[in-house]
Amino acid sequence: MTIVAFEGASYGGKSSTIKRLRGMRGIGPHAFVSACYVDHIDRREDIPPARTGSAAEQVAAFEKFMQIEAARVAAVSESTADLIILDRSVDTLLAHAYALDKLYGYDVQARLRACLATMPHLKPDHTIFLDVPPETLHLRRKVIGHAAAESEYFLHNPAFLEHARSYFTTPTSGAEPVSRQVTLLPADTTPTDVAEVARALILHWTK
Template identity: 30%
Template sequence: MILGIEGVSCVGKTTLAAALATHLDQPAVIPCYYHASPDPTRLPKPEPFTAENQLTNIAQFLDVEELRFARALQALVAERDVILDRTVDTLLAHAHAVGRMHGFDCDDQAQHAVTSRGVAMPDLTIVLTADPDVLARRARLRKGMPTIFYDRHFSEHFNAYFDRPLAPAVVRLDTTTGSPEELAARALDHVRRHQAGERALREAS
């Protein structure tokens, strides 16, 4: 299966991906766009001020997605699970959020750009959420973190996008309740239930 881990920066995606990796079938953990890029310094700035800028940025990220997609396909051919640290829905959630913050709307064009390319689409996406004040405290510990990534309004709009994402199945988990181990256990429970549901559908057909 392909499992996506989503959420704004500093919410705990990479930590959860690492925790879940020990419970899945020799999974390929595919890093986020920044770490998957051959040259992260050439990635666009996170806060475009026009729809045209945002669509240009998405095109650049989709070039990185080609690399991630190839890695996902290679893992699936080897019958391994895939864990995506961010999915293409991140690109659309970001476009949705900055558009609402700066007074433009390129959601439909952005979705068309994404769906016209080969992408790694998760079977299940887990969206992590946290109180913006908690995120801001975490972000201050990370040198150079752009302030938009822990802006309360950005978080609200980013998370709202996942009411209607591309991913076919989405669950939300609050990372501020319970320990990291308890969060991983809750996430794994959703993964197992999704896998059981998929098996039942295959057997029924």
């Protein structure tokens, strides 16, 4: 069994890429796909806020998502698929905490990592980080018609994007990804082109 996770910023193309992969030769029939954490939460008002107001709120958000992670672990354990594809992984949770630590001094990332060691979670063999410039993310969000004002959309805050990206691209001791390998994939091209490159990577890893 090979576990491949897709990471990257909101509107980076993770779900769109995975959707296309499911229909591609060599991938679709053999893959078990687990949706993004927020897709497992029925009511939007129950989704933890992206911009938490305190360290305690950030820990609570982590615990909420780790309940979903436990369910993902159970589903994967029951699967007979040779390929597991994750729309985000526990590295999303740690990268988010890392960014908020840098921005607001919460100092919870190390604590969450210590908790993670005692919790069931999926450790990706490979992570594909879809790397998209901030200006492209903003344009995609505008085209889709996101209602909130740009200045209010915390997940596209420039400083947040920079810190979250650096968690994957320039890891430091004690704040390195859980995934065994991270591969950056420039993803400001067409969704089909991104999916084709992702498919080639996955087939190489699983051959």
